[in-house]
């Protein structure tokens with residue numbers, strides 16, 4: 001208990017749920033999910049995505065939370081405590097590096113949201129905007145090096161300011177108030193988008209599944225996106241689990257986080273695609289998709305300019321609760337393992353991350369590349385190793401006992417054990433092997 005209170009802890013179960021949901025819900029849902037789904041054919045991708053969430057990611061979420069809460073440590077220390085004198089802490093180290101690399105491109109996109117917020121505040125989204133004007137507006141922010149770098153720096157600074165003040169003061173507070181407001185605004189936008197003339201084609205794109213469109217690249221993309229969206233595979237949920245006290249009931253909390261995250265991603269799809277098809281746009285437009293499509297909806301809403309400002313403010317905050325968790329993984333490593341001060345570590349890591357963010361702010365292709373390497377592959381490999389750790393080293397029994405400690409055992413615990421030991425690792429290995437061409441006849 002003493003160790004817990006010194007490291008900081010969540011003040012309540014609701015605080016934990018909101019903070020974990022805050023980590024999960026972010027640009028991954030609103031920005032990455034729609035454009036990745038758009039690039040991979042829509043409905044087929046979404047079907048595979050949902051299967052991945054339920055069958056693979058939810059079990060990994062329980063695994064991470066159990067590791068964190070059992071060890072009460074951030075990732076590297078967590079593996080060291082549960083498996084002393086073994087190489088397993090390297091999995092935690094991989095997570096720290098991955099978190100750092102994800103933060104470096106994520107902060108660039110988050111910076112764009114601040115750019116859009118600024119424009120909304122000066123009333124740029126109050127009037128009608130053609131598709132070309134919208135593309136030009138996106139280029140003016142993302143394609144201007146100085147603007148893009150400055151906005152990235154601003155966003156990283158905001159993140160550092162929260163992380164510096166520790167778990168409860170910063171992370172919990174930011175999540176508690178703002179996430180519910182964001183949800184209400186998203187529902188409003190979805191209703192508007194789905195009632196636009198021509199919207200039904202967008203709904204068809206989202207829900208009319210053509211099974212022949214499921215290729216290996218769709219599966220890798222969907223699995224990677226599901227890990228990314230739920231903040232899995234790099235120890236963010238291990239870290240948050242470590243701040244959760246032993247007598248809290250864990251399963252319900254984890255279910256709520258996964259359900260909220262998935263609902264928001266689908267909601268983002270319901271906003272983007274009907275509006276996109278109504279305006280005659282191309283779903284495979286890539287990372288600019290959301291930024292280009294949204295302005296075409298705002299002016300069709302009552303008080304569109306105000307709505308736009310509120311939306312971008314909340315999107316920036318949703319991104320902030322995610323960047324906080326990314327930075328927290330890296331900072332807590334140095335604080336827990338090296339005994340560095342939180343304040344000094346936060347600023348040092350933030351500055352280093354800024355340097356790595358510069359190439360992404362300058363070149364979209366670098367951003368894309370980082371998003372795929374770290375956002376897809378590193379997380380997928382991390383999740384595989386976490387499953388192997390829980391299934392074969394620490395033990396399914398120990399993990400289930402930890403989960404049950406708060407008084408609520410995991411429903412279908414045996415099935416969970418089988419998934420963590422066999423199904424999830426095998427599925428991930430088969431998918432990754434297909435990608436590197438080890439399975440003859442399966443092409444990426």
Ligand code: PFF
Nearest residue numbers: 024026027028228229231236
């Ligand atoms: N889950 C976040 C999102 O969907 O925006 C991104 C993220 C945060 C990924 C934290 C990984 C992580 F550890």
